[in-house]
Amino acid sequence: MKKGNLKCIEKMSYLGVGVSLGTVPVYHSTNLKLLDKRIKIADLVLRFMILGLGVVATVLIGTDSQVKVFFSFEKEAKFTDVKALVFLVVANGLAAGYSLIQGLRCVVSLVRGSVLFNKPLAWAIFSAEQFHKFRVLDYFINLLCPKSIFPTKKKKKFRIQNQNQRRVTRFHLQRRRNMNLLLLLVILCFSSFYTPTTAGNGSKTEERVIQTKGAYDSVLWVVQFSDLHFSVHHPDRAIDFHDLVGPALSFINPSLVLITGDLTDGKSKDLLTMKQNEDEWMEYKTVMDSVIQRSGIDKSLFFDLRGNHDNFGVPDVGGSFDFFSKLSISGQLGRTGSVNSVTLETPLRKHLFVGLDTTMLTGLRGPTNLFGHPTDQLLSDLDLELSRWDSQSEKPVTKIAFGHFPLSFSAPSGSGRTLEDVFLKHSISAYLCGHLHIKFGKNLKRHHLLGNQFLPFQKLFQTNMHRSSFGSTVNCSSEVPPIQEFWEWEMGDWRWNRAMRILAIDRGHVSFIDLNFKSGAKDVIILPTFPLDSRFMSTSLSHHNYECQNVALSSYETIRSLVFSDSPMVSVMARVYDLQSGSLVLVAEAKMNKHADEASRESLYVAPWNYKAYEDASPDRYWLQIEAKDNMDRSTFSELRPFSINGHNFEFSWSWKEFLVMGCQWAALYFPLFWSALYAMFFILLLPKALLVFPKKIYTYKNFLTNKGLISGVLWILQELCRVQTLWFCWVGYLFYLILFPWFMGYIFTEAKRKGYMTFRGWVIETSDRKGQHEYVGFPDIMVVVLPHLLFVVLPAILVTGALTAERAIYREHMLASSGKKKDDIDLNSRRCNRRTRKLLFVVCLVICTKHFMNCRTLTKAYDMNPVFHFMGYGVSIPLLLAYAIGKTRSA
Numbered sequence: 001m002k003k004g005n006l007k008c009i010e011k012m013s014y015l016g017v018g019v020s021l022g023t024v025p026v027y028h029s030t031n032l033k034l035l036d037k038r039i040k041i042a043d044l045v046l047r048f049m050i051l052g053l054g055v056v057a058t059v060l061i062g063t064d065s066q067v068k069v070f071f072s073f074e075k076e077a078k079f080t081d082v083k084a085l086v087f088l089v090v091a092n093g094l095a096a097g098y099s100l101i102q103g104l105r106c107v108v109s110l111v112r113g114s115v116l117f118n119k120p121l122a123w124a125i126f127s128a129e130q131f132h133k134f135r136v137l138d139y140f141i142n143l144l145c146p147k148s149i150f151p152t153k154k155k156k157k158f159r160i161q162n163q164n165q166r167r168v169t170r171f172h173l174q175r176r177r178n179m180n181l182l183l184l185l186v187i188l189c190f191s192s193f194y195t196p197t198t199a200g201n202g203s204k205t206e207e208r209v210i211q212t213k214g215a216y217d218s219v220l221w222v223v224q225f226s227d228l229h230f231s232v233h234h235p236d237r238a239i240d241f242h243d244l245v246g247p248a249l250s251f252i253n254p255s256l257v258l259i260t261g262d263l264t265d266g267k268s269k270d271l272l273t274m275k276q277n278e279d280e281w282m283e284y285k286t287v288m289d290s291v292i293q294r295s296g297i298d299k300s301l302f303f304d305l306r307g308n309h310d311n312f313g314v315p316d317v318g319g320s321f322d323f324f325s326k327l328s329i330s331g332q333l334g335r336t337g338s339v340n341s342v343t344l345e346t347p348l349r350k351h352l353f354v355g356l357d358t359t360m361l362t363g364l365r366g367p368t369n370l371f372g373h374p375t376d377q378l379l380s381d382l383d384l385e386l387s388r389w390d391s392q393s394e395k396p397v398t399k400i401a402f403g404h405f406p407l408s409f410s411a412p413s414g415s416g417r418t419l420e421d422v423f424l425k426h427s428i429s430a431y432l433c434g435h436l437h438i439k440f441g442k443n444l445k446r447h448h449l450l451g452n453q454f455l456p457f458q459k460l461f462q463t464n465m466h467r468s469s470f471g472s473t474v475n476c477s478s479e480v481p482p483i484q485e486f487w488e489w490e491m492g493d494w495r496w497n498r499a500m501r502i503l504a505i506d507r508g509h510v511s512f513i514d515l516n517f518k519s520g521a522k523d524v525i526i527l528p529t530f531p532l533d534s535r536f537m538s539t540s541l542s543h544h545n546y547e548c549q550n551v552a553l554s555s556y557e558t559i560r561s562l563v564f565s566d567s568p569m570v571s572v573m574a575r576v577y578d579l580q581s582g583s584l585v586l587v588a589e590a591k592m593n594k595h596a597d598e599a600s601r602e603s604l605y606v607a608p609w610n611y612k613a614y615e616d617a618s619p620d621r622y623w624l625q626i627e628a629k630d631n632m633d634r635s636t637f638s639e640l641r642p643f644s645i646n647g648h649n650f651e652f653s654w655s656w657k658e659f660l661v662m663g664c665q666w667a668a669l670y671f672p673l674f675w676s677a678l679y680a681m682f683f684i685l686l687l688p689k690a691l692l693v694f695p696k697k698i699y700t701y702k703n704f705l706t707n708k709g710l711i712s713g714v715l716w717i718l719q720e721l722c723r724v725q726t727l728w729f730c731w732v733g734y735l736f737y738l739i740l741f742p743w744f745m746g747y748i749f750t751e752a753k754r755k756g757y758m759t760f761r762g763w764v765i766e767t768s769d770r771k772g773q774h775e776y777v778g779f780p781d782i783m784v785v786v787l788p789h790l791l792f793v794v795l796p797a798i799l800v801t802g803a804l805t806a807e808r809a810i811y812r813e814h815m816l817a818s819s820g821k822k823k824d825d826i827d828l829n830s831r832r833c834n835r836r837t838r839k840l841l842f843v844v845c846l847v848i849c850t851k852h853f854m855n856c857r858t859l860t861k862a863y864d865m866n867p868v869f870h871f872m873g874y875g876v877s878i879p880l881l882l883a884y885a886i887g888k889t890r891s892a
Contacts, residue, residue, distance in 0.1 A: 050095065209343040209350070210301075212255050218348035219529060219604055221504040221562060222256040223249065224402070226434025227493035229309065230284050231265035232277060240498060242287045244517045246294030251566045252502065252525065253603075255344050256353060257297065260434045260491075261307025261404025263328065267366075272861035274366030275313035275750040281323035288329060302329045303340065306357045307404040307435065308370060313750030314363035321750045339381040341388065350395050351505055354385045356403045358410060358419070360777065364748045364763060365862055368781045371667060372405030376413045379422055386426040398508050402432040406444070406490050409435060411667040411780060424450045424484045427541070429510045431486060432503070437493040441658035444490035445536050447649070449483075462663045465536075465652050476548035483541045490662070492516065504529045504562055507555045511537055513639075524636035525564040526626045529604075530555070531611075531643035534619040534650040543647030556645065558606040559624070561592060561638070567630045569594075572605045576614070577623040577640070584623060584640075592626070611645050619648035670780040670787075674760060677790040678735065681798055685732055688718035701809050720805035721798075727805075727885055731798055734877055738794075743785075744871030746863025760786050785859070793852045797878050800844050801885040807837050808889040838889070845882045852878050 212220055225245075230238045249257065264280040267273065292299050310324050318325055318336075325331040330340070341354040358372035374382075382401075389397045401423060412418045423431055436444055449467040467485075491514060492499030498517035503510065506529035513527045532538060545551045559574045576588040592605035614622050620642040629635045642650050654663060691697045699716040722728050742757035748765065756765040762779035856875050860867055867875055 209345045210255070212344050212346050218346040219504060219506045219560070219562070220255045220344055220346055220351060221252070221502055221527070221603075222258060222353070223252060223254040224258045224260060224432055224491060224501040224503060225494055226260040226404070226491050226499070227262040227307070227437060227495050228259065228284070229262055229265040229493070229495035230280050230287070231267065232279050232283070233267075233269045234265070235283075237495060238283050238287045240517065241494065242290055244498070244521050245500070246291045247521060247566070248500070248517075249291070249295035249297060252564045253297070254502070255301065256342065257302045258353075258355070258402050258432065259302070259304035259329075260402055260432060261305045262309040262434065262493075262495075263304060263307065263324070264310060265495075266309045266312040268861075270861070272858055273864075274309075274369070274862060276321045276323055278323060281327040285327040299329065300333060303335075303342070303353075303355050303402075304329045305355055305402070305404055306359050308359060308366070311359040311363035312369055313365045313748070315749045315751075315754065317361065337381070338375075338378045339385055341385045343389070345395075348395065349505075349508065350389055350393050350397045352386070352388060352397055352399045354382065354399070354401045356382055356401065356419075358403060358405055360781075362765070362777045364778050364781070365750070367784050367858070367862060368758070368763065368778045370409065370781045370784055372403070372410035372419075374410060374413050374419055376415050376417065379413055379417050379419070382419075383422050383425070386422065386428065396508060398505050398510070399426055399428040400430055400432065400503075400505075400510070401428050404433060405435050406433050406662065407431070407446075407448075407488055408662050408665055409667075420448055423486050424448060427482065427484050428486045429505075429508075430503075431488045432501075433488065433490050434493065436490050436661050437495065438497045438499065440661045441655050442492070443652065443654060443658055444662050446488040446662050447485065447539075448488060449485045449540060460665050460668050463654075463659065464663075465654055466649055474544050474547040476544075476550075483539075483544060485540055487537070487539070489536070502527055502562075502564075506530055506560055507552070509537075509542075509555075523566060523634065524628050524630060525562075526628055526636060526638040527562040527564075528560070528624060528626055528638060528641065529562060530558070530560045531624060531645060533641040534644040534648060535642060535652045538619065538644060538647050538649040540647075543649075546645070546647045556611045558608050559590065559592065560604065560606050561626045562603045563605055563626075563628050564603055565628070565630055567632060569628055570631050570633075571629045573627045574607045574609075575625050575627070576609075577625070578621060579623060579642075580618075580621050587622075614643075614645050616644070616646070617648065619644040619650040666783065667780045670783045673787055674783075674790070677787070677795065678739070681735055681790075681795060682732075684718060684798060684802075685721075685728065685735075688715055689722045689728070691715065692719060692722055701806075701813050716809075717802045717806040720809050721802040724805055724885075724888055727801060727881070727888060730881055730884070731801070734794075734881070737873060737877075738790075741873065743874045744859065744863075744865060746859070746865040746870055748863060752864050758782060758785070785855075789852075789855065793848060793855070793878055796844075797848050797882055800841055800848065801882065804838070804841050804885050804889045807835070807841060811835060811838075842886060845886060849879050849882060 228237065228241065230241075263284050264277065266276055266280070288302070288304075292302060306324050306328075310328075314322050314324075316322065325336065338357045339354065340356075341352060344351040344353070356374070356378065358374045358378065360369060360373050361375070363369060386399055386401070403419075407418070407420050410419050419431075443465065445465055446462065447466045451467070487510075489512065491501045494500075500515045500517065501512055502515070502525065503512040504527055509530055509532055511527065511529050511532055513525070515522060515525065532542075542551075561572070561574070563569060563572055572592040574588075574590050574592050575586060577584040578587045579585075588609065590607040590609060592607040595604040595606055616622065622644075623640050623642050624638075625640050626638040627635055644650070688699075691699075699712060699719050701716060704713050704716045721731075738760065742759050742764070745755055745757045747754070748756045748763055754765065756763040756777075758764075758778075759776075760782070762776035762782055764774050765777060767773045767775050856867065856871070859865060859871070863870075865871060
C-alpha cells in the first residue's frame with residue numbers, strides 16, 4: 001500500500017462469515033434471509049421441545065409416588081416429602097413457562113421479520129437463558145439420585161413385601177431417568193446453540209472502522225465508477241479501464257473506490273438477448289486484479305455493487321449463474337449481503353459509507369429487468385446501518401449511501417416504504433448512483449427535501465432539480481424540527497463516456513467532480529472542496545446553519561482545493577470572479593499553499609480569504625476557478641463554479657429528457673398510466689356505441705358538414721367504427737384479453753429451462769421451492785413492454801381503423817351523390833376521388849405493423865420464444881384487425 005496507508009478496520013453487519021488476515025477487514029452481510037429464517041425456526045423448535053419436556057417432567061415428578069412397608073405398616077411418599085424434588089418441580093414449571101413466552105416471541109419474529117436491538121432487553125433474555133444452563137447440574141444430580149426417594153441409612157435393610165410394587169417402583173424410576181436424560185440433551189443442545197452474542201433473532205454485529213491518515217482538517221476523498229459494461233463484443237471498454245484507471249488511482253490515492261453496478265454487459269451482439277456471460281465476468285476479474293495491483297490500493301478498499309445487467313437471468317442469489325457472488329471483488333471478500341457499510345474516521349469526523357444492492361431477488365432477463373426492488377428487510381437493515389453512530393460517536397458523522405438505481409427507478413417495498421423515506425429520516429449528505437448514463441443528460445442530479453407543503457402529485461413528479469428554493473428568512477429557534485434533505489447524484493457511464501467521479505468530504509462539506517477519459521489520461525485533476533458549487537451542492541441545512549451561526553466559522557476562513565498530479569506542482573492560484581455586471585470580472589486572486597501537516601496526504605491546498613466580503617443573496621454572483629501549474633509549465637484550470645457563502649442554491653432546470661428520467665417516479669406512475677390508457681380506449685369504443693343505442697343520437701358525415709366542429713367530427717368517426725360490428729367487438733374483446741389473460745410466454749432465466757408468462761401485473765413464475773405455487777415478479781419493470789404496446793400500437797391502431805371506416809363513409813356519400821349525374825360527370829368525379837386518404841391510412845397501418853413486429857422480434861430474441869406458440873394472441877391480433885379493417889372498408 002502507498003503512504004496513504006490505511007489501518008483497515010471495517011464494519012459489516014450480521015450473520016456473515018469472513019476471513020481476517022492481519023489488518024484485512026472482516027465483512028459481515030446483512031441480508032442472509034434464508035439462513036436467518038432457518039436459525040429462527042431451529043430456535044422455535046428447541047424452545048417448544050423444552051416446553052413440552054418441561055411440562056412432562058413436572059407432571060411425572062408431581063404425580064409419582066412410592067410405597068414401602070416398614071415392618072407392619074405401609075408408607076406412601078410423594079415429591080413434597082423431599083425439598084429437592086419440590087424445587088425441581090418448580091424449576092421445571094418456570095422453565096416451561098419461560099420457554100412458552102420465548103417461543104411465542106420467536107413466532108412473532110418470524111411473522112414480522114423483526115430484529116431485537118434493545119440492549120437491556122437482550123441481556124435480560126440472555127440472563128434468563130442461563131437459568132437453563134444452571135439446571136443442567138440439577139438434572140445430573142437427579143439422574144444419579146438413589147433409587148428410592150426415601151432417605152436411606154447404611155447397613156439398614158428394608159423389605160418390600162409386594163413383588164408387583166417393586167416392579168412399579170422400578171418402572172417409575174426408569175421413566176423419570178429417561179425423561180430427565182432426554183431433557184438434559186435438549187438443554188445442552190440449546191445452550192450451545194444460544195450464545196451470549198445473540199439477542200432476539202440470532203443476529204451478530206461487529207463495529208469496525210478504518211482509521212484514515214488524512215489532513216488535520218478532516219478532508220478525505222473517494223473515487224466512483226459506474227456502468228462499466230465489460231463486454232465480449234466491445235473489448236475496448238476493459239482495455240481502457242486497465243490502461244487508464246490503475247495509474248490514475250495511484251496518484252489520486254483515494255480512501256475508497258466505489259463501483260456502482262453494471263460491471264458486465266450481459267447482452268448479445270444484436271443487443272436483444274440479455275443474460276449472463278461467464279467470459280465477461282472472467283475478464284472483469286482479471287482486469288480488476290491488475291488495476292488493484294497497479295494502483296497500490298488495498299483490495300479491501302474496493303466496493304463493487306450488483307447492477308441490473310449483473311442480474312440478468314439470475315434465478316437465485318448464490319446459484320450457478322450468479323457470477324457476481326463468485327467473481328466480483330465484494331463476492332471474493334465475503335460481502336454477500338444486500339447492505340454493506342464501512343466507516344472512515346479522521347481526527348475530526350466519522351464518515352459512514354453504506355452500499356445497497358436493490359436488484360431483483362429473482363433476476364429476470366432484460367428488457368423487463370430495469371428497476372431497483374428494495375425489500376422491507378433491506379430497508380430495515382439500511383435504517384440500522386445509517387443509525388450506526390447516532391448514539392455512539394462524540395464526533396460528527398457524515399453519511400453517504402451508494403447504489404446502482406436512481407430513486408426514480410426504484411420501486412417501493414411490499415409495505416410501501418421507499419429508499420427516499422429512509423434517506424430523509426437520516427438526512428444523509430448524498431446518495432451516489434448510476435444506471436442512466438450520460439445519454440439522457442449531464443445534469444442528472446436531484447435535491448430531496450421533506451416538507452408538508454407539497455401537493456400529492458408532487459410525490460410523483462419533481463419538475464426542477466431543486467425541490468424548492470430556500471426562504472429569505474430563517475427560523476433559528478431550537479423548537480424548529482431539523483431539516484430532512486439529501487442530494488442524489490447520478491454519474492455518467494464508463495461504457496461510452498469513460499466517466500470517473502472524485503468525491504471529497506471537507507469538514508462535512510461534500511463536493512465532487514466528474515471526469516471523462518475519452519481523450520486519454522489526466523495529468524492534473526483539480527477538485528475545489530470549499531466554497532461549494534451552489535448549483536449541485538448547496539443545502540437548506542448549510543443555509544440554515546450559516547444564518548443561525550451553528551457552524552465553526554473557521555471552516556469558512558480558507559479556500560480549499562484538492563490537486564492531484566503525477567508530477568510536482570509549482571504553483572496553485574485561486575481566483576474569484578464577479579458576474580454582477582453581466583460579465584466575469586476578477587475581484588480576488590490568491591496563491592494557495594500546500595497544507596503543512598504531518599498527516600497530510602500532500603493533495604490539499606489552502607488560501608486565506610475574507611469570506612464575509614462575498615456574502616450575497618444571489619447564488620450565482622461570485623464564481624471560483626483554480627489554476628494549477630506543474631514543473632513542466634503546464635497549466636490546468638478547474639471548471640468555473642458559482643458559489644454562495646450564505647448557502648443559497650442556484651436554480652438549475654432540467655432538460656425534458658433529464659426530467660423524464662430523474663423527475664418522474666415511474667414505479668408509482670405505472671398503474672395510473674396503464675389504467676388511464678385502457679379507460680381512454682374503452683371510452684373511445686363505448687361512448688359512441690352508447691350514443692347510438694340509448695339517446696339514438698346519430699352522427700353522420702352529412703351532419704358533420706352541416707355543423708362542423710371537433711367534437712361532432714370525432715364522434716362521427718368513432719360511430720362509423722361502431723357500425724362495423726365485427727371490428728368493434730374484436731377491439732373490445734382484445735382490450736379485455738390484455739387485462740384478463742397472459743400476453744405471452746418465454747424463458748426468463750439464463751438457463752432456458754423455466755418458463756414464465758407475462759401479464760400487465762408482471763411475470764408469473766413458479767416459486768423457488770417448486771411446490772406448484774406461483775408469484776408475480778418484474779413489477780413495474782414490465783412497463784417497458786406494456787406501455788409502449790398500449791400507447792404506440794393499440795391506441796393508434798384503434799384510431800386508424802376508425803379513420804378507415806370514416807373514409808369509407810365519405811367515399812360512399814360521394815358515390816351516392818354522383819349516382820344521379822351524367823355518365824361523363826361520374827367519370828370525372830371518380831377520377832378526382834381516387835381515395836388518397838385511404839392510401840395514406842394504409843401507410844399508417846404499415847408503420848404500426850412494423851413497430852409491432854419489431855417489438856415482437858425483440859421479445860422473441862430476449863426470451864427465446866416461439867412466435868407461433870408463445871405469443872399468438874399478442875403477436876397476430878393487431879395485424880389481423882388492421883388487415884380486416886382495410887379489407888372491410890375497401891368498397892363503399
